Amino acid sequence: MNTFRSGFACFVGRPNAGKSTLTNALVGEKVAITSSRPQTTRHVIRGLVHRPDAQLILVDTPGLHRPRTLLGERLNDLVRSTWAEVDVIGVCLPADQRIGPGDRYLIGELAKIRRRPMLALATKSDKVAPERLLEHLASIAAAGDELGVEWKHVVPVSAVSGYQVEHLRDLLIAELPEGVALYPDGHLTDEPEEMLVAEVIREASLEGVRDELPHSIAVVIEEMVPREDRPEDKPLVDVRATIFVERDSQKGIVIGKGGSRLRQIGTDSRGQIERILGTPVFLDLRVKVAKDWQRDPKQLRRLGF
Template structure:
């Protein structure tokens, strides 16, 4: 464990863990990326895009904030869904602050109330913050109504928000202020990660997620849940001059049925080529090196319901 530091202004160095929670597609991943200033979590308009815990690290002179983006809590229809919900609940009990994302363009519904109530009933309740995400999508009057509705959850569910903050990850409105507020809620503590780290995700996991994000773009609604990505091999190509490096990546996109395989590949492989191009550009930008990407599509029948396949895919 690192030794505690002192902030440059003489105040104690603060550090800790903040978990973003919310219904699927509440803007958690986009907000994580905006705060970190680097893309570490994939985002999509498809529900249940996030499938594992992503840690984003923000290090400042006065403290270190570790953001944890979790899958959206949902009514599970598969064994995968059950495992993702368990992952979310396990994370709640290990953090200092839980920030609940309540999209400004959606009414607060039973799903939101259920989620907040689950957190409120934790034996050791973390500090609670409410975030009115996607504030750029609504008028000022609609935003005010939304904030009043969020405030109303206090009496309804017997809890107290430390802060209620409207924020837009897309426009950047209130993002910096949100970082300041979250850090102020953390206790004095050590620096957990080196200054130059922005995530503790393995590179293979980051690459797999960027590929999955490219696959999700434009696919029909029933397909996103059935796609997983596995990086089989990543290595720098040998015998390349130092000024012309090339990273070779071999990855497989896993689907549940042969018909889905056809959708991912597309007519004469056109869809697969589009995915490869988009993913390769994102990976090269993230890792700072040119990339050769070899993509294959595999079928694992009903993998979301099969413990053997889930274990093999890391869930």
């Protein structure tokens, strides 16, 4: 009789190392927000992979970095507490970048964790030539030796082209303990719908804006309710959300000339929100300034951090 395995895996890496894209590729649906901007993931998002012989629960963490704000410190604490609770760790080291001080800091921190199988993942391997990839894999092996991490496997992978994604799924599942399924079949994530909706709006807000904005945007769902007086076969959900920024100048950027950017954010996010909720949506977006919220414990709490 086949044994059933179930447990938790997490991807760690510097900001923008491909962790969220890999989570989405393994689950097969978009559950973690991805953006070309570093440090867009704020919450630990779990994606679920169901197989007849296993259930793999993927935990996506914010990127570990040397913190400069209170928010940065809290995000790092969140990463470390996640590492301590999972069954296997995948370390994302993008093939299109050399292993740098940030990666070495991360691998050094991981060396302090005992008895956790660790896989080194050369993400974004579709972006480099084969000889550069081989050189990168050798650098990963050398960094592990030097900093005291024994890699269980070193795996080149590309979430975008699908290269070795299935193989990675098998390797992660092989490290899980035997056990029963922890979530009902068919679920893709255990995040509440409101959080997924907020993340979709935040991702749309980040697209195409200048570099100073990513860490300054937070989204709060004020209301998400079915519209009364609608016939049963034509439901509509009213979603009212506030996009918080830290300064008036940023508010202007998010709203855009004559409200054009804000309208674009609404258009870009509405379709995804309707997929999440399974119903048409009326989306009402506001932009407010919460001055320097990343450094203020009271505001961090109010915004859900």
